[in-house]
Every structure is written in C-alpha cells, then in structure tokens.
Amino acid sequence: MTIFLTLLLIAALIAVVVTLVRGLATFLLNASADAREGSEGPSPSAVKxxxxMQYRIFFQxxxxxxIVLILFIGGARS
Structure with missing residues (x-):
C-alpha cells in the first residue's frame, strides 16, 4: 500500500513541476506582447x-x- 502511495506521490509531484513550468513559460513568453497590446481585460495567454497555476495548486x-496519508499509515504501524 505504501509503495502505491509513494508512486502516486511521485506522479503528483511531477505534475506539479510540469504545470509550474508550463504556466511560467506561458506567462514569460506572452507577458511582453500583452503589455504592448494594451487591450482591455485578460488576454488568452494570461487566462491560460x-x-x-490553478492546476498546480490542485496537484499540490x-x-x-x-503525504499526510503516508504519514498516517506509517504512524498506525508503529
């Protein structure tokens, strides 16, 4: 059971890193273009x-x- 949870934790942490990098890349690539346009409201790249970043918070x-589940299971075994 703990090995399964550890694998799930690794997958969740990888998802956090991937969404963080994608969100930052989208922001950095399009921030200057969005500033030059000066349009009203959020741009499609800002929304993306x-x-x-919302997905990153979800995966975190x-x-x-x-982690709490692993600690709880580990504490119950002691």
Whole structure:
C-alpha cells in the first residue's frame, strides 16, 4: 500500500513541476506582447497561464494529501 502511495506521490509531484513550468513559460513568453497590446481585460495567454497555476495548486493539494496519508499509515504501524 505504501509503495502505491509513494508512486502516486511521485506522479503528483511531477505534475506539479510540469504545470509550474508550463504556466511560467506561458506567462514569460506572452507577458511582453500583452503589455504592448494594451487591450482591455485578460488576454488568452494570461487566462491560460492562470489556469495552469490553478492546476498546480490542485496537484499540490493532492500531493499534500498523499503525504499526510503516508504519514498516517506509517504512524498506525508503529
């Protein structure tokens, strides 16, 4: 059971890193172009970057939950 949770934790941490990098890349690549345009409201790239950061927070919450579960199971065995 613990090995399965460890693999899930690794997958969740990889998902956090991937979404963080994608969100930052989207933001950095399009921030200067968005500033030059000066249009009203959020640009499509800003919306995409924001969505990626929301996914990152979701995956972080999953990773924290798995860590708590692993610690709980490990404590119950002692």
């Amino acid at each position: 970057s924001n969505k990626m 919450a999953i990773a924290i939950f798995i």
